[in-house]
Amino acid sequence: MAGRVEGKVAFITGAARNQGRSHALRLAQEGADIIAVDIAGPVESIQMYPPATEEDLAETVRQVEALDRRIVATKADVRDSGALKAAVDDGVAQLGRLDIVLGNAGVFEIQPALELTDDAWREMIDINLTGVWNTCKAALPHLVEGGRGGAIVLTSSTAGLKGTPNTIHYTAAKHGVVGIMRTLANEFAAHSIRVNSVHPTGVDTVMIQNQKTWGLFAPDDPAPSREKAEPIFQSTNALPIPWVEPVDISNAILFLVSDEARYITGVTLPVDAGYTVQ
Amino acid sequence: MGKLEGKVAFITGAARGQGRSHAVRLAQEGADIIAVDLCSQIDTVPYPMATAEDLQQTVKEVEALDRRIVASEADVRSLPALQQAVRDGVAQLGRLDIVLANAGIAPMGAEEDPSVSWQDVIDVNLTGVWNTVRATETVLVEQGQGGAIVLTSSTAGLKGIGGDSGGGQGYTAAKHGVVGLMRSFANTLAPHRIRVNTIHPTGVNTPMVVNEFMQTWLAEDPTIAGAMTNLLPVEMIEAVDISNAIVFLVSDDGRYVTGVTLPVDAGFTAK
Numbered sequence: 001m002a003g004r005v006e007g008k009v010a011f012i013t014g015a016a017r018n019q020g021r022s023h024a025l026r027l028a029q030e031g032a033d034i035i036a037v038d039i040a041g042p043v044e045s046i047q048m049y050p051p052a053t054e055e056d057l058a059e060t061v062r063q064v065e066a067l068d069r070r071i072v073a074t075k076a077d078v079r080d081s082g083a084l085k086a087a088v089d090d091g092v093a094q095l096g097r098l099d100i101v102l103g104n105a106g107v108f109e110i111q112p113a114l115e116l117t118d119d120a121w122r123e124m125i126d127i128n129l130t131g132v133w134n135t136c137k138a139a140l141p142h143l144v145e146g147g148r149g150g151a152i153v154l155t156s157s158t159a160g161l162k163g164t165p166n167t168i169h170y171t172a173a174k175h176g177v178v179g180i181m182r183t184l185a186n187e188f189a190a191h192s193i194r195v196n197s198v199h200p201t202g203v204d205t206v207m208i209q210n211q212k213t214w215g216l217f218a219p220d221d222p223a224p225s226r227e228k229a230e231p232i233f234q235s236t237n238a239l240p241i242p243w244v245e246p247v248d249i250s251n252a253i254l255f256l257v258s259d260e261a262r263y264i265t266g267v268t269l270p271v272d273a274g275y276t277v278q
Numbered sequence: 279m280g281k282l283e284g285k286v287a288f289i290t291g292a293a294r295g296q297g298r299s300h301a302v303r304l305a306q307e308g309a310d311i312i313a314v315d316l317c318s319q320i321d322t323v324p325y326p327m328a329t330a331e332d333l334q335q336t337v338k339e340v341e342a343l344d345r346r347i348v349a350s351e352a353d354v355r356s357l358p359a360l361q362q363a364v365r366d367g368v369a370q371l372g373r374l375d376i377v378l379a380n381a382g383i384a385p386m387g388a389e390e391d392p393s394v395s396w397q398d399v400i401d402v403n404l405t406g407v408w409n410t411v412r413a414t415e416t417v418l419v420e421q422g423q424g425g426a427i428v429l430t431s432s433t434a435g436l437k438g439i440g441g442d443s444g445g446g447q448g449y450t451a452a453k454h455g456v457v458g459l460m461r462s463f464a465n466t467l468a469p470h471r472i473r474v475n476t477i478h479p480t481g482v483n484t485p486m487v488v489n490e491f492m493q494t495w496l497a498e499d500p501t502i503a504g505a506m507t508n509l510l511p512v513e514m515i516e517a518v519d520i521s522n523a524i525v526f527l528v529s530d531d532g533r534y535v536t537g538v539t540l541p542v543d544a545g546f547t548a549k
Binding site for chain 1: 461464465468469471473480508509510511512515519522523525526531532533534535536537538540541542543544545547548549
């Protein structure tokens with residue numbers, strides 16, 4: 001049976017690990033070849049979890065190739081529009097086309113609003129908002145020139161739909177992603193290019209599974225842990241689960257970029273266990 | 279192996295159009311079907327509604343896929359009638375996992391008495407949806423294995439369209455109301471791992487839209503026709519596009535999606 005995205009090529013940012021790697025594998029399982037980028041290195045203001053590494057990106061390559069799909073992976077920073085353009089151009093030259101774009105790269109940090117430095121604000125906006133636009137800007141010419149339409153999914157967050165304390169830079173950037181999505185959905189609809197956003201609740205990755213995030217929920221606990229944070233995470237969701245898995249986001253994205261969703265565009269799709277409806 | 283192997287789905291308005299498409303699409307993925315339809319005319323509805331022969335055709339198409347289907351004529355305005363249909367279906371098919379509140383009418387345009395058209399569309403499109411969930415939620419809760427409910431709203435559930443007739447205003451009010459029902463049920467049923475979402479189609483190529491009356495209504499008022507234009511270069515979408523979105527929502531692929539309004543509208547609401 002042919003895969004749901006057989007013969008397509010997908011460009012994925014932040015593909016070294018976590019959600020990005022999961023998207024690369026899920027799409028490859030369904031027949032897509034992958035153009036992967038990741039900063040694969042540290043970001044100055046992000047201290048609460050370790051950065052992705054070049055080994056992580058190499059592992060994504062290994063796992064995609066194990067599925068007998070092709071992957072062109074480049075170490076590139078979404079803040080560098082020239083580097084992104086070079087990575088996409090190179091990927092398209094090698095893989096022959098572009099159909100799917102996933103603006104997935106992002107960082108997360110917790111900081112009370114008035115303690116946030118100018119540099120930390122700027123770095124977050126540069127990566128989580130401008131980086132998403134850079135991704136689209138590098139990819140859109142290929143989708144338009146391909147003349148076969150295309151599907152873009154931008155990874156926002158429940159913080160792209162609702163406000164939460166101690167994440168002002170993250171929340172502002174993730175709301176901004178919705179603005180990018182809605183504008184591009186209008187501007188490129190005539191080319192049959194669809195643009196949607198996904199809004200995960202907490203996903204079981206290092207981005208939320210770290211001392212600082214656990215501690216945020218239990219400020220008086222000297223030794224916060226995953227186990228102790230679990231019921232507090234769960235209370236933020238309507239469904240009785242603490243967090244979702246990367247593959248849950250990948251499955252939503254796979255639906256959105258496949259022909260099953262050929263007429264879905266301009267949509268904000270929460271995959272959030274009822275976080276935003278609660 | 280299908281995405282819905284071993285599941286049972288209850289579908290209202292299953293005689294034709296989107297409802298039949300859902301029944302067939304879910305059956306293709308391995309589900310058995312409990313189908314109801316009014317199979318009769320409502321006076322204020324200007325286009326011919328589904329018939330008993332239509333419902334029979336749905337039965338035939340599901341059985342051709344080697345799935346079981348229990349079909350009966352029932353009015354979504356009657357809670358006892360829906361409860362009876364669910365009881366019979368579950369007795370024969372053994373369980374219930376999926377509920378699709380799909381039945382609806384569109385009595386827009388010329389009308390003798392706007393109040394009657396208003397009342398009919400509220401009764402079917404809003405109270406009928408409430409009845410559908412009430413007739414099924416206890417079964418899902420008692421079964422204790424979660425479940426997935428999808429309520430069919432409309433782009434008119436997110437935007438003020440539908441014109442200035444009593445039926446059109448009632449349609450828009452009812453479809454907005456369905457979102458309120460969804461959000462309430464999503465919260466109250468979440469502890470039971472029952473997910474509730476709405477779907478919001480733009481114009482779909484079905485007998486409810488593609489009929490002489492609807493085409494006349496659209497032609498008579500260019501502002502409505504203009505407002506009905508999609509963002510993507512497609513005039514009308516197909517019933518299977520709605521069915522595919524529903525399969526995503528009710529399958530394990532959507533296992534943590536609840537409380538969501540999902541437009542399948544070619545960008546209509548994003549304009």
